[in-house]
Amino acid sequence: MTSRVEETGSTFEEPPTGGPHTGGKGVRRLDRVVIRFAGDSGDGMQLTGDRFTSETAGFGNDLSTLPNFPAEIRAPAGTLPGVSSFQLHFADHDILTPGDAPDVLVAMNPAALKANLGDLPRGAEIIVNTDEFTKRALAKVGWAADPLDDGTLSAYAVHPVALTTLTVEALKDSGLARKDAERAKNMFALGLLSWMYHRPTEGTERFLRSKFAKKPEIAEANVTAFRAGWNFGETTESFAVSYEVAPAAKAFTPGRYRNISGNLALAYGLIAASKQSGLPLFLGSYPITPASDILHELSKHKNFGVRTFQAEDEIAGIGAALGAAFGGALGVTTTSGPGVALKSETIGLAVSLELPLLVVDIQRGGPSTGLPTKTEQADLLQAMFGRNGEAPVPIVAPASPGECFTAALEAARIALTYRTPVFLLSDGYLANGSEPWRVPEVAELPDLRVEFATEVNAPDGSGEFWPYLRDPETLARPWAVPGTPGLEHRIGGIEKQDGTGNISYDPANHDHMVRTRQAKIDGIEVPALEVDDPSPAFGRGGPTADAKLLVLGWGSTFGPIAAGVRRFRAGGGKVAQAHLRHLNPFPANLGEVLARYERVLVPEMNLGQLALLLRAKYLVDARSFTQVSGMPFKAAQLAEVIKENADAC
Amino acid sequence: MTSRVEETGSTFEEPPTGGPHTGGKGVRRLDRVVIRFAGDSGDGMQLTGDRFTSETAGFGNDLSTLPNFPAEIRAPAGTLPGVSSFQLHFADHDILTPGDAPDVLVAMNPAALKANLGDLPRGAEIIVNTDEFTKRALAKVGWAADPLDDGTLSAYAVHPVALTTLTVEALKDSGLARKDAERAKNMFALGLLSWMYHRPTEGTERFLRSKFAKKPEIAEANVTAFRAGWNFGETTESFAVSYEVAPAAKAFTPGRYRNISGNLALAYGLIAASKQSGLPLFLGSYPITPASDILHELSKHKNFGVRTFQAEDEIAGIGAALGAAFGGALGVTTTSGPGVALKSETIGLAVSLELPLLVVDIQRGGPSTGLPTKTEQADLLQAMFGRNGEAPVPIVAPASPGECFTAALEAARIALTYRTPVFLLSDGYLANGSEPWRVPEVAELPDLRVEFATEVNAPDGSGEFWPYLRDPETLARPWAVPGTPGLEHRIGGIEKQDGTGNISYDPANHDHMVRTRQAKIDGIEVPALEVDDPSPAFGRGGPTADAKLLVLGWGSTFGPIAAGVRRFRAGGGKVAQAHLRHLNPFPANLGEVLARYERVLVPEMNLGQLALLLRAKYLVDARSFTQVSGMPFKAAQLAEVIKENADAC
């Protein structure tokens, strides 16, 4: 998800050539593969996917992942609601999405097969754990006959493997109880797939040994199962060929890379912001899916001076963060939509106090409890307007997992410079999805140092300190932290006189303050919107672009939109693409960009929230294309819509 | 504020003629008067104003009032922040606002005089309580010299009266301590003004006797002071003339009238909705200014089966109301902006549960604690969007105090018909302001009876009950209340399968449910928007109106806007006016109405929230005129803006 190379969606092949590691077995080269691991919530599919991902990342492919699991911790074994899956797309060139449809499905039981079959294109390979295809298990998902031999799968290339039996067999000397031995079957599957796709193996073995350091016998069992899986592929007849996907060398700008998920990148971004600003990081948070992992990650890094406070509820979480900000810390609260609703009143207080504060919303399916583990973009208008009175708050939104890092720094910049709460809108797809990420040099990071007020400032020379005397440039008020002699002052949520900050019911002053708070946010400097428009004329001061359609998005839809745009262009289509990282205020050039195109298409995972803001502000007839299914867009689907809209121009 | 007669703003006079009740003193006839009573928070100005209002209402004038008081209970005596005032506009014709500027100011002390002087037009009459003009009192408000004799007031007609002394004098035989006697000085002032404007007196005397029934000596003292004030006007030389303002006969359609404030009308509307629906009324509420009076009023009427629950906080208030709704009650919660913010999450649950619920927001100055006792319209977008996920909620807004009654019934109609939470947006100005109100016949009131589900309904004939099987017309789901045999079911905030209501994580179903909930709200039937456009062509199927400007408002700005329109038309200007009572969904004809005019002007007491919705939905370049001062618009000011905009057409 780094540069802009073609993504065709086709999978070309070459005549088999013997690869080093195979005992004379056929090897094929592929440019990209989409694999989906699927099993019970208890089968460890997420772990399996994670491991395959790190090996793949380390190997140098570009990749993108899509974990997908139920809200229940362990829905009952063998049931459809209990199915958990992990999809991974990796390639020898840069890619943008986890893939529309799997080329390979690993199904650990009938439920996993049934739940995912619908997504498979004909010809896809299926690896099934035959041990689980018992009458009872089949009945549980409403299969009267066994799909493995009633022709249900005739359209696919099926590899039946007795994963459980083979795993238990491989571990017969491990001394483990059968039940425990069976647990390792996901590692057997991982080993098999690692062989099939020539993945490195050391990392996984290292990982298993450290993960189970306290239970060495378990560690060994998993390693053994993992190797057994590999050898099974290598030696048995069931698998005739294995596949090579070359590293995506040209997809990456030079540098050191790692694989990173959105929530991890966000946590790192917050720590970086703390370092760069020189302010201690304080997180006040209440656990909620899919935001909890940020709390978990930050609580690991106390040696960075990070303080994490697991509050009694969301209101206390943001309250404590605001209190910490009053004391001079970088105050952060992390949550998801329902938590934002609860924080609304306190966000309004922060607007009135004009203190820096980061409010991180990892959006999930709504309304209400909604779909806690699924993704959505439907909190944009809540972030814009979800408070009493006129209470504007800036909004930034990352476009990819890796961008969550920079978004955190940018949110901090705005909060600290303008003394305001700032929303960072991520979502479940970015939070749990991952991609290769170039590790930035610390030297590249922005300088976020702030100056606390240390001197009295009353213009009337009274020698008083005026907490609301504003910087004429930014309209920011001074930040005088407790402990600073002579600057003792009181602030609160009641309307106050501009300048002195004293309580004021004066009508003219209130009107002035309302407009000043708005002007401060409207005046925030944000980078101009970049447009990807290959039109020859474009950008070189020539006439307006010859592409007539602009596709404009925000947040996690970047990948699918860009992939859709590529496909359309690959077919010779003309379209421009732009993606907003700042939703409030908008980039200054947005209006002018919109005006350049005959038609503006806005794909969103909501009912058209950005479109509403664009229409209201620029009176442009922005067209919404919306999907609110809890799942990301698919590239093919967007390519279609882009075509329709381009043709209509 | 009833029909549509001219309001010129001029005050014509006639040669003095002896009126019956005056000892040969001059009497003048006026068509309208604006009086403002001003004093300390402790001086009882609100009570004084209320009494003058009822007498005036009973006398048959049209009237409109504007109470204005600080957030503190009793800010310290004699200080500017402590000043409390009550403005009353009454006339012999129908009027729309409490008046832009007072013709008469009653100032009980220097602070009251200083705080209000700026609002007085030259020539205005001022009645001051000279007893309070001591050095200390003057110093308190920063007056070195006494404005009564340093020429400060030369532009006005000043009546210095020793109100305190005269009151104490009048009560010397009452046996009251001087301190208590002084307390009655507001009644002395009321008596004096009642004489000046020929107000009836019996009502006030009856009122005082019942109010102080438990303390007869206090009652008598107040009555005595009241009469003393009257007689003072009648007998002394200080007042040469008194004024008559004839009843506003033609302003009122025939019927029985009473004076009513917005909060009282709203409380009555809720009780009426309960009666008309046959559902017991349950209010779950937490006190907050300016909404508390609805809680107070409803708690008086338990004999209507009304249950009021003073909750531990706003969240519990709406939670309890929602629980009551689940049980088959008419559930209501009342609050102001900060409370709405706290209720956001539960409103989202109500959207997901699709249960009827009324959320009443008496808007006040924001953001945060803001200006608790001042008015504002800045919660519109919070009501529209202040929840996680796509969670549409209908919104109704009354345009005058009396309309709060009908708005409550209309909100109940929508909630009960469509099984949805509904917002009712009133504000501080409507809540505390009052006007004459024609008491409706119960027979005129809408029939709000609902049918609870009593039968299983599964289309598959399974004999099950499906809680989300919708009415094809309204898309409303059945309301099956506990206690109904055979319809046992479970509902919750997690996404559910349409029809069965079972938990569902199915992507297609979620997309379907999100769109269905939206379609249900979009499909709500609301009355078409009426346009007041005197253009000859207009309405009679002729070409579009010849007025080029449409002034469109919502909520409490109706009065000032209509008054402004009148003034502009009085000057021969052409302008159309329309006022929205439904903000979500909009009336079906709104788009067509907007299209008819060259320009649309939207005055709001916020930064343009309705304008934003109009621009987004209709791509019309609606122009905002905004004032966010905590005070209502003035007619003159709007007449100006209307003129500018009309001229620009």
Place this chain on the structure above:
Amino acid sequence: MPAEIKLTAKDFKSDQEVRWCPGCGDYAILAAVQGFLPELGIARENIVFVSGIGCSSRFPYYLNTYGMHSIHGRAPAIATGLASTRPDLSVWVITGDGDALSIGGNHLIHALRRNVNLKILLFNNQIYGLTKGQYSPTSEQGKITKSTPMGSLDAPFHPLSLAIGAEASFVARTIDSDRKHLTEVLRQAAQHEGTALVEIYQNCNIFNDGAFDLLKDPATRDTALLRLEHGQPYRLPQHPNGADGEEIVHDAHDPDPTRAFALSRMSHPTPIGVLRSVQRPVYDKQMNEQVQEAVTNRGEGKLEDLLTGSDTWLVR
């Protein structure tokens, strides 16, 4: 409600597939409740279960009664509105240690103070289950969890101490695995007029497995548990000086909550059973009595009279 209803546990099973982790203590509690409900002799349609959010709060879906799976921490507030308007119903609240004591703490203590007619079953597994294992307000100090890698710092609540401090009229404790005891406690809670809080020690075998093993293991439980029964004697633990603790006859009805409070602090042994059960005015009952009284004294409200009021005039 029909005079004679004969229902069985099966009648209270809903058609929904139960989705807790295999081995979760919630299964045992569900079975016990389904087994107990028929005893109440209350028709299914007159029973309502309201829950918040958490693994435990999925409970209502599995019962064939009316039910609401609401939002996190708010069930007591929602149930208060329902119980206040529908005194004919038997209203139960299902909640977890996070749901009831963390985000929902305020609603819980106010429900207890008001003594609304609710039966609150608090599934205490001393962990946040649904969000995958953060420490909760009942987790022991120093607990290592995802959110507290160096150990939690907060002193846990004693839920029953908090309840008694909040004027609770009925507080009890029982254990998921002891069906007989659990059922007996439910029986007494159901009979109680007003808010009954029942803390149920529940094993989360995924994120906090074995938290209550000491109280369950046949080898240890007899010494680890103090079984309270009203009117029966119990012995206080040994004094530090080795002297025997005094023997006390348990009086659950003691108007003075002090003893019950002392019991709520004990951990070795851990008292189970009904610590406190006293009669005092019930909120929803009184609310409805006030309505009745108002009707009796002032007559059924007439809308005309209300709207007209006292101060009107006629326009012809």
Place this chain on the structure above:
Amino acid sequence: MPAEIKLTAKDFKSDQEVRWCPGCGDYAILAAVQGFLPELGIARENIVFVSGIGCSSRFPYYLNTYGMHSIHGRAPAIATGLASTRPDLSVWVITGDGDALSIGGNHLIHALRRNVNLKILLFNNQIYGLTKGQYSPTSEQGKITKSTPMGSLDAPFHPLSLAIGAEASFVARTIDSDRKHLTEVLRQAAQHEGTALVEIYQNCNIFNDGAFDLLKDPATRDTALLRLEHGQPYRLPQHPNGADGEEIVHDAHDPDPTRAFALSRMSHPTPIGVLRSVQRPVYDKQMNEQVQEAVTNRGEGKLEDLLTGSDTWLVR
């Protein structure tokens, strides 16, 4: 903080005009606090007052220290964040009976449980003042107010019982008009490490005048009040049977909260003074110790290392 600071009450008066009703008990408390603060020997800039919303919560405006007038009920949460990041400050919370016990109940009990280093002054006037006189969670049952014309139904909280039930390490009660006693209690609260809850009976002469007259009237107060001092004996009230109540030596430091709880229930006489004051780990202190420990064990975090992690590869 400078070694030697000599400040006077005047130094703690802000330039803001005090806006309470004439005669409000808040004036006396303000005077007492301004009179007491110099004693602390803490520089003004190192003292912070955080309040919620209510008449009482206007308090910080009148003190020349740092202050925040926040939102209704949330002061303890906000102060927790401040105290946790700034252990160098002396953080005080000002709250009312509605602010602390109604909307703010959850934050209060959790602050007490955590034992954050906060001094919480709860102005209990048993009424909602700022909203003009509705009953509060401490109003007596049956109270007639604007919102309860037929009398309130809720059993009031005993704030100190609730606090003790919530694991409070320091609870005390005093009276607005008794400056000497109020000051002495503030003194002990200030010395306490952890959360100190001080309930101050405060007269609202507008909406609940005379609520505490019995405890103030020289004629009645000596019998109506039970003045507690650590180490000093007090006598329990007479038994119903007329027998004298036993004499007990007050031990505020008793680790077992049972006796303090019993005292918190007493009303005739009403105990004032410090009911409970025990040492236990302080939340913010521990939080900072964990940070220290992490730094000591793992060294100051290095951003490069963090970002790089263990699993990287090079692209040339």
